[in-house]
Amino acid sequence: MASPEAHERAKAILLTLGGTWSVGEAMAHLGVGRTRFAELRLQLLEAVLDAMEGGVRGRPRRREDPHAELITKLEDEIAELTRLLERARAEIEILSGPAQAAVLARRGGAA
Incomplete structure (x- = not known):
C-alpha cells in the first residue's frame, strides 16, 4: 500500500x-x-x-502440484510391482501344486 x-x-x-x-x-x-x-x-x-504493458491474458494458469510427477511415477511403480507380484504368485501356484496354493490362500496370497 x-x-x-x-x-x-x-x-x-x-x-x-x-x-x-x-x-x-x-x-x-x-x-x-x-x-x-x-x-x-x-x-x-x-x-x-x-x-x-500487455501481459498474459485470461486467468492465470493453475499451479501444478510440485509432487504430481513423483506421485504419477510412484503409482506406475506400484502398478508394475503389483503385476510382478501376481505373476510370481501364479508361478508359485503352478510350481507348488495344490498344497502350496491352499497355504497361500489361507494367508490371503492367492485366490
Whole structure:
C-alpha cells in the first residue's frame, strides 16, 4: 500500500495533467522545485506505462502440484510391482501344486 505522501504526489501530478492545477500550484502543494516535480511526474508516467504493458491474458494458469510427477511415477511403480507380484504368485501356484496354493490362500496370497 502506498504512503499518504505518495498518494498526494500522484494526486497533484494527475491534477496538473488534467488541467485542474498549474505546475506551479502542484509544486507549491508538494513543496518541491521544478526539477523534482519533473522527476516525480516522469516516475508516475513510467509506472503507468509499465502497468499498461500487455501481459498474459485470461486467468492465470493453475499451479501444478510440485509432487504430481513423483506421485504419477510412484503409482506406475506400484502398478508394475503389483503385476510382478501376481505373476510370481501364479508361478508359485503352478510350481507348488495344490498344497502350496491352499497355504497361500489361507494367508490371503492367492485366490
